[in-house]
Amino acid sequence: MKNLDVKVLDKIVKGTIAAVEKSKTQIFDIYEAARAEMEKVRRDVDRIKQETADIIFKVDELEKKERRSRLRLMEVSRNFRQYTESDIKGAYEDTSNVQLELAMARLQEQNLRRQRDDLELRLKSLKDTVEKAEGLVSQVGAVLGYLGNQMGEVVTQIESLQASQIFGAKIIRAQEEERRRVAREIHDGPAQAMANIVFRAEVCERLIDTDIARSKNELKDLREQVRVALRETRKIIFDLRPMTLDDLGLVPTIRRVLDTLKERSGIFPEVKIMGEEKRLDSHIEIGLFRIIQEALNNVEKHSQASLVWVRIDFRPSVVSAVVEDDGRGFDSAENIGNESFGLMGMRERINLLSGELNIKSESGKGTRIFVTVPLKQ
Structure with a gap:
């Protein structure tokens, strides 16, 4: 009877491992898809923010232009005997055209602001999804590591299973958390810095033939960013194994x-x-x-x-x-x-x-x- 119990337990654990492994793969796929979508939305947010800033500047300029044209129209209207019919007609047309252009720019500004707000809400939701999926992957990995590493103990030392569970789970969880911490430090530190370095290098390539002075300044900033990335990488290495x-x-x-x-x-x-x-x-x-x-x-x-x-x-x-x-x-x-x-x-x-x-x-x-x-x- 005891042998039968061990075999049944072994079968249950193996079945559980297979199910959890499948769930981990599915959660990781969700995490990857959400992360990719998050990066896409982040780029869209940056683009919309720039377009919004541009249209706000344009609206400000058009408002100034519209005020000048209305003043011109008021002057022509009050002193119509001093101006030709062509001058009066031109003043009305200029004011009308500027007002139409201003109305269209304001409508465009409203649309861009609405798009920006919607994208920022979506980006926040995606960030939450990515963080939750990342946490689930870490937890499922801890469970898998625990079940796999403790299989021999489950079969040979059933009576000590509870004690092994408590400490073994803590060890695996700590390992997974440490891997997650290191991955996050690399992602938020050197990886981000390297991505920025690539971008700045592309800027230098475009400027090298047109603006040498600015290109040199960009290269100085680029050199400092490389130093920062190197310093952060060395810190991570030191924490892992000095x-x-x-x-x-x-x-x-x-x-x-x-x-x-x-x-x-x-x-x-x-x-x-x-x-x-x-x-x-x-x-x-x-x-x-x-x-x-x-x-x-x-x-x-x-x-x-x-x-x-x-x-x-x-x-x-x-x-x-x-x-x-x-x-x-x-x-x-x-x-x-x-x-x-x-x-x-x-x-x-x-x-x-x-x-x-x-x-x-x-x-x-x-x-x-x-x-x-x-x-x-």
């Missing part, structure tokens, strides 16, 4: 993270190295770095601190690190069993390193995280 960690080691990388923290949040950092600084095994350096990085992320997001201290102590058989802040803190006793995924991830990393992690915090008295990792002799 190059300095492999090249220079743990301490220089932590110093760079602290410098970035100070620039971004205004929190003043202090770092102190004790013992003889040395390179550690790669898995220890990356593990310690991620733990310290997560601790600093928590300080920035939640602590409302003005100061943060990082101390790293190198000893022959052990390396330890302390991250302490002067923020609002929290009640450690009340937080037991209700830790964030960041803290759970820190504990998982320290377990992999066979180390110890202690967190001490009190409301209004800051937080202190102490990490110890043994070194191989």
Whole structure:
């Protein structure tokens, strides 16, 4: 009976995976179609806005022209004996033509404003659809990853399924959210910058033969945009895997993270190295770095601190690190069993390193995280 139950469960899970995979494909198709339509509507909005600005300028000019023609007509009408019949007729015709042209321009302005408002409402609706579809794709991907990765656990350890679900789902969800974050940073940062660079390059191509001075200015702006795109790309790469960690080691990388923290949040950092600084095994350096990085992320997001201290102590058989802040803190006793995924991830990393992690915090008295990792002799 037990074998039968496992086979039935296996069949159910596989069927669920197939159904969810199909749904993910359909949602992604909706997302792609909505995104393409959104980009098209965005271009239409930009075009209509420019046309609206042009017609508004034209209406303003025609209104000035119409006022001048009416003044001319009034002058001719009051002093008709001083003007020929041809002058009077010309004044009436000019005024009539200008008024007709002004009426048509105003009608065109109304139509363009209405089109612009309709397109902006449609663009907002499409943005909402794209965001919802993107969120659904991320959630469905998390479910698929969880079901696929946990299949062996489902078959062989049914009794531990609930615990595996809770933590496994959080891991996959965090991975999907991280991928989504990186994709969004690339899309909103370097990708947008590159698209703008291509556009500015096309402008330079058109200007190079007609306006050298303006072309040079455009090239200067283009060079600055390339620098910005390069800087943003390097930041994304650093967040994923700091190059300095492999090249220079743990301490220089932590110093760079602290410098970035100070620039971004205004929190003043202090770092102190004790013992003889040395390179550690790669898995220890990356593990310690991620733990310290997560601790600093928590300080920035939640602590409302003005100061943060990082101390790293190198000893022959052990390396330890302390991250302490002067923020609002929290009640450690009340937080037991209700830790964030960041803290759970820190504990998982320290377990992999066979180390110890202690967190001490009190409301209004800051937080202190102490990490110890043994070194191989």
